Amino acid sequence: MLITLDNVLSKDEVRQFRAHLDRAEWQDGLKTAGTLAAGVKQNQQLxxxxGIAIELGNHILRRLGGHPLFISAALPEKIYPPKFNRYSGGGHYGAHVDGAVMPLPGSHGTLRSDLSATLFLCEPEEYDGGELTIETAFGAQQVKLEAGDMVLYPSSSLHRVEPVTRGARVCSFFWIQSMVRDDGKRTLLFDLDQSIQSLTPQQAKGDPDILQLTGVYHNLLRRWAEV
Known part of the structure; x- marks a missing residue:
């Protein structure tokens, strides 16, 4: 499932983020590249x-904690602290798949990457290129969103960032371990939850059909969740 989330950050919040990020000390992205990624990665990372990366990352996590569509789509169990990257001057990231298991910074725990997230922090007209290209069962899909919007997609997907030929592409990115690791099951739960939310306002309070559908949702979640 590939889904976009609008207005994770407001335009004002994006401006505040950029005020910090535009004067931040960026490092060569190769410092965090694995053996395979080193040959295809050309960007900068914070x-x-x-301190500023942690502060901004925590702000994103607070916003996501109150974002119903994110909760419904991701069913998050753990979230890797948001990171920040910048592409300019032909910077790109060739085709790759995100690592399956990642050590969580500042702890002895690990995270299984079920979902990858990219939160755009600049407007599409600020740069040329830089599309996030994700290979799906229906072919390649290119994503280039408005500032403050975010895309969620399976971490198992082959994906790449196209070369940025003008301006700079600034984003936050991170990974989610879901309570439901299987993408197909998670998609079914998401579709069911969205249908329940859409139908509920149209029915009387305590409608038996809505109650039954809600019971089906929670019983499926109970069967499939790993917590």
Whole structure:
């Protein structure tokens, strides 16, 4: 399932983020590249232990905690602290698949990457290129969203960032371990939850059909969740 979430951050919040990020000390992205990624990665990243990276990342997590569509789509169990990257001057990230298991910074825990997220922090007209191209069962899909919007997609997907030929592409990115690791099951739960939310306002309070559908949703979640 590939889904976009509008207005994770407001335009004002994006402006505040950019005020910090535009004067931040960016590092060569190769410092965090694995053996395979080193040959296809050309970008800059913010040191994830930097105070501003932690502060901005925590702000994103607070916003997501109150975003119903994110909760419904991701069913998050763990979230990797948001990181930040910048592409300019031909910067790109060739085709790759995100690592399956990642150590969580500042702890002895790990995270299974079920979903990948990219939160755009600049407007599409600020740069040329830079599309996030994701290979799906229905072919390649290119994503280039408005500032403050975010895309969620399976971490198992082959994906790439196209070369940025003008301006700079600034984003936050991170990974989610879902309570339901199977993408097909998670998609079914999402579709059912969205249908229940759409139908509920049209029915009387305590409608037996809505109650039954809600019971089906929770019983499926109970069967499939790994918590």
């Amino acid at each position: 040191d994830e232990s930097a």
